[in-house]
Amino acid sequence: MQREELADLNAFLAVAEEQSFTRAAARLGTSQSALSHTIRRLEARLGVRLLTRTTRSVAPTQAGERLLGTLGPALETISAELSSLRDLRDKPAGTIRINTGDHAANTILWPALRKLLPAYPDIQVELCIDGGFADIVAERFDAGVRLGEALAKDMIAVPIGPDLRMAIVGSPAYFASRPAPVTPQDLAGHQCINLRMRSSGGLYAWELEKDGRELKVRVEGQLAFNSVPLILQAALDGFGLGFVMEDHAAADIEAGRLVRVLEDWCPAFPGYHLYYPSRRQPSAAFVTLVDALRYRR
Template identity: 80%
Template sequence: MKREDLADLSAFLTVAEEQNFTRAAARLGASQSALSHTIRRLEARLGVRLLTRTTRSVAPTEAGERLLATLRPALDSIGAELASLSELRDKPAGTIRITTSEHAATTVLWPAIQRLLPEYPDIHVELSIDSSFTDIVAERFDAGVRLGEALAKDMIAARIGPDLRMAIVGSPEYLTDHSKPTTPQDLASHRCINLRMLSGGGLYAWELEKDGRELRVRVDGQLAFNNVNMIVRAAEAGFGLGFVMEDHVIDQLSDGRLVRVLEDWCPAFAGYHLYYPSRRQPSAAFSVLVDALRYRG
């Protein structure tokens, strides 16, 4: 492959990612006309059209999509190899991008990062808070965080947190006016505070389990939020029962602002794992961060 071929392919990838010649040119530090000429030259050399251009956007053709499927992992691999050269330096360096939920960022990632960064001033960390599932390869993240170990076969998982539990909670005042539920079926007669899922937009069905019996319970009530902190506040205010991570309500349970119910239907489950592509050659900075995050309990 000629040197200019690699440059042209990299330009094509940037245009496909930005879906806009103006933004791609700015990202590459080139003029829009020069970038357009580069893409036309590449298409002429390959003998196929790679991009469909309209007045508003740019999108890959079928041939362009096939090229992208091969090009992305190849260039990512090259980038990872270049990043691994930082191991030759005295100190690990580089930027690490991680997609994560707010809860994982607050309870697991930030405590470790807060301890790590003062010791490694050349390591930079970017956390993207997003509760929906993210394709870390397509979105060019170094790693992602999710619950459990159920991952795609080409991913590596490293456990970074303890087991977690859910809790069904309500205020003492609410439970004085409404008898405590003793079975999941009793939830049908209670006001419950729903969680609106950011991924998909549906209401979360409460996942309960006891003695190997698993239930997904659809609940009803006056309120629904896409934010757990608001669910806790609404439960404290007596608007019904909420279903949240146990560690979100430790203080409220300790001082009596909230009361727990159906605790025997909320067993522990596998906590957070950091996951990243198995083909990725970890840089020194990434290896240091994984080691700092690794759960040793």
């Protein structure tokens, strides 16, 4: 059905219900002459007369009554459905799928969701924990979470957390038998706990920087894990140096269970951002979630 045909049917319905071209024209916000032309066009297209016109009244013909009996309920159903869709647009509801890593999920996303979701029972959120760089468009995610320095240029990026830092840590027992490293080159003489990257399968090179000088240090040791909590635990148990997010180790550093070294080689870097395609038309639920996650300094 063409848009023009739907408009003509709506015009017929108004005239038939009002039984007056004057009242129907006022209801539709058009002129009587334009409305008469529309009805004549519809009748010509259908090949039947739909309305009987007299100087005092307008009434449906037998064909008009038949069309009215079908058309009225159908248009009411369409109107109700459109109203329902408008309500869905205005009322935060629906499922939001987010691709993220463990650290962001635990430190940023879940704390925010824990506060948000009780107030919006019609919002459902699915977090997919992934250590790699998923194609959120191809894999049908609504959004992803990455560090600010790793974002694609064609994405809208919303900061959801503060700047981050890494920390190189070891236990007091570990340092009891060896001196603390003073330069990155000193790491070659230490047992270092490696991180096996889940995405590539390779070992992560420790990224260090000082005074604009950047280094990627390949470290060696007895242990390698693809789990940061295990790296932290092994460091606590005295098996070597771990390279972890500062907030992972902060409580243990403060309590003296871990000793931080080479702190001047671990500058801050852009924190987590929620990102999504610039062409995405956000739903009310998505807008609500983004507002709840947005980092405010």
